[in-house]
Amino acid sequence: MHPAAEPSFRQSVDLMFDRAVAVMDLPPGLVQKIKVCNSTYTVRFGVRLRGKIETFTGYRSVHSEHMEPVKGGIRYAMAVDQDEVEALAALMTYKCALVEAPFGGSKGGLCIDPRAWETHELEQITRRFAYELIKRNLISPAQNVPAPDMGTGEREMAWIVDQYSRMHTTDINARACVTGKPLNSGGIQGRVEATGRGVQYALREFFRHPEDVARAGLAGGLEGKRVVVQGLGNVGSHAARFLAEEDGAKIVGIVERDGALWHDGGLDVAFVQDWVRRTGGVKDCPLGRYEAEGVRMLEADCDILIPAALEGVIHQGNAGRIRAPLIIEAANGPLTAGADAILREKGTIIIPDLYANAGGVTVSYFEWVKNLSHIRFGRMQRRAEEARNRLLVDELERLSADRGLGWTLSPDFKDRFLRGSDELELVRSGLDDTMRTAYQSMRETWLGRPDVPDLRMAAYIVAIDRVAKSYQSKGL
Numbered sequence: 001m002h003p004a005a006e007p008s009f010r011q012s013v014d015l016m017f018d019r020a021v022a023v024m025d026l027p028p029g030l031v032q033k034i035k036v037c038n039s040t041y042t043v044r045f046g047v048r049l050r051g052k053i054e055t056f057t058g059y060r061s062v063h064s065e066h067m068e069p070v071k072g073g074i075r076y077a078m079a080v081d082q083d084e085v086e087a088l089a090a091l092m093t094y095k096c097a098l099v100e101a102p103f104g105g106s107k108g109g110l111c112i113d114p115r116a117w118e119t120h121e122l123e124q125i126t127r128r129f130a131y132e133l134i135k136r137n138l139i140s141p142a143q144n145v146p147a148p149d150m151g152t153g154e155r156e157m158a159w160i161v162d163q164y165s166r167m168h169t170t171d172i173n174a175r176a177c178v179t180g181k182p183l184n185s186g187g188i189q190g191r192v193e194a195t196g197r198g199v200q201y202a203l204r205e206f207f208r209h210p211e212d213v214a215r216a217g218l219a220g221g222l223e224g225k226r227v228v229v230q231g232l233g234n235v236g237s238h239a240a241r242f243l244a245e246e247d248g249a250k251i252v253g254i255v256e257r258d259g260a261l262w263h264d265g266g267l268d269v270a271f272v273q274d275w276v277r278r279t280g281g282v283k284d285c286p287l288g289r290y291e292a293e294g295v296r297m298l299e300a301d302c303d304i305l306i307p308a309a310l311e312g313v314i315h316q317g318n319a320g321r322i323r324a325p326l327i328i329e330a331a332n333g334p335l336t337a338g339a340d341a342i343l344r345e346k347g348t349i350i351i352p353d354l355y356a357n358a359g360g361v362t363v364s365y366f367e368w369v370k371n372l373s374h375i376r377f378g379r380m381q382r383r384a385e386e387a388r389n390r391l392l393v394d395e396l397e398r399l400s401a402d403r404g405l406g407w408t409l410s411p412d413f414k415d416r417f418l419r420g421s422d423e424l425e426l427v428r429s430g431l432d433d434t435m436r437t438a439y440q441s442m443r444e445t446w447l448g449r450p451d452v453p454d455l456r457m458a459a460y461i462v463a464i465d466r467v468a469k470s471y472q473s474k475g476l
Ligand SMILES: NC(=O)c1ccc[n+]([C@@H]2O[C@H](COP(=O)([O-])OP(=O)(O)OC[C@H]3O[C@@H](n4cnc5c(N)ncnc54)[C@H](O)[C@@H]3O)[C@@H](O)[C@H]2O)c1
Pocket: 148, 149, 150, 151, 152, 195, 230, 231, 232, 233, 234, 235, 236, 255, 256, 257, 258, 308, 309, 310, 311, 330, 331, 332, 333, 357, 358, 360, 361
């Protein structure tokens, strides 16, 4: 598939890191300390299934402990290996630093095809994997807090938190050992949609800057922009739906495992998602033209390309044929370092993974804080907001009565105004604020320094600088 010289995923991340530190003024020893992965634990465990013992291999990699706990998802896929979890753990370090989530970077994975097992079997496997990690403090509210990633979701997180609680019956913070849980296990509103929502907010922020949009050779806002999405899982489906339903973008192409679907007028994402869920793929979906060699659709003529499935899908072999002028990396590492160089040369604007998909870890942070505070997220803020709004309404009504102005507030407006924000509104506004602030810090570095030609390099510089300062303040 890839030319032989293609770097591995971890090598790609390291090459991107090297490009950034080359224009930074950091001691070489510190650069090396930040770059290396601190540890990777490999476990092989057996589970009796269908009358025989099956052996599974799993990993938990800790890239940087400059802040603890370390944070990063657990992936279930057949391609999981040490190189992949180490690359993903490194990306978590830089991502958390970029959005100022106070965590180090980690990632885990289990070599498994989750579609090959029944729910009760997956539960047995997950609990056993979690047991192996918990007993080594590789899942712990204070030290290492996983979350969902490819192939896992709320269900797996609920099993993990339950397993942890059984093994730590007196830990009052047990619920904070993992994020991305269902609401009834201590989750937070808006976590399932968070990464896709973050992709939407990232694009909205990009399109708020006409000069940035012009650099991609585009104009105007998101309305009517033709979008191709690869992967209609958690991240891709939410991003595509929000962009189509709330911003007027046209999802013209959807690439899945078994092929791709195209419709010039825009596809109904919810319909296609349901089709994929029921049939396992996009083939025979009546809404669009089907192409068996789906990956070729990444090269289609469109305005925005959103790879939201796997790493390395755009490589030296196809980068030259990519026509989208704007790529937003909803997946982790969808471009190899070689592809990145080819596309930069062509002038393609790339909104990098460590920023683009940071919505998940941002809302995970809110969930972790909620669990540790043992109070509904934003409850205190809501009480304060309600009190302040009550004062405003009273003042307005008093002024109107005193001066005979006859101002009245409709009961409906007054009710909504007095109510304050609920948890979902607070989560979304906190996420929006985070995505805007992080874009500003990347952008200042991108446009403010002649030696920083692209957003990825800027993102790495901002992140590495913060990690370096954290190590330096500890005396390293
Ligand atoms: N879930 C999160 O909160 C989160 C957060 C940050 C980053 N990410 C990253 O986003 C990416 C997707 O994660 P997810 O949670 O949406 O996973 P998911 O398992 O929910 O969905 C993945 C989707 O990609 C599709 N897919 C798999 N192989 C494909 C192929 N070869 N071609 C086309 N489609 C293919 C699958 O069928 C599925 O629909 C990963 O890179 C992950 O690391 C996820």
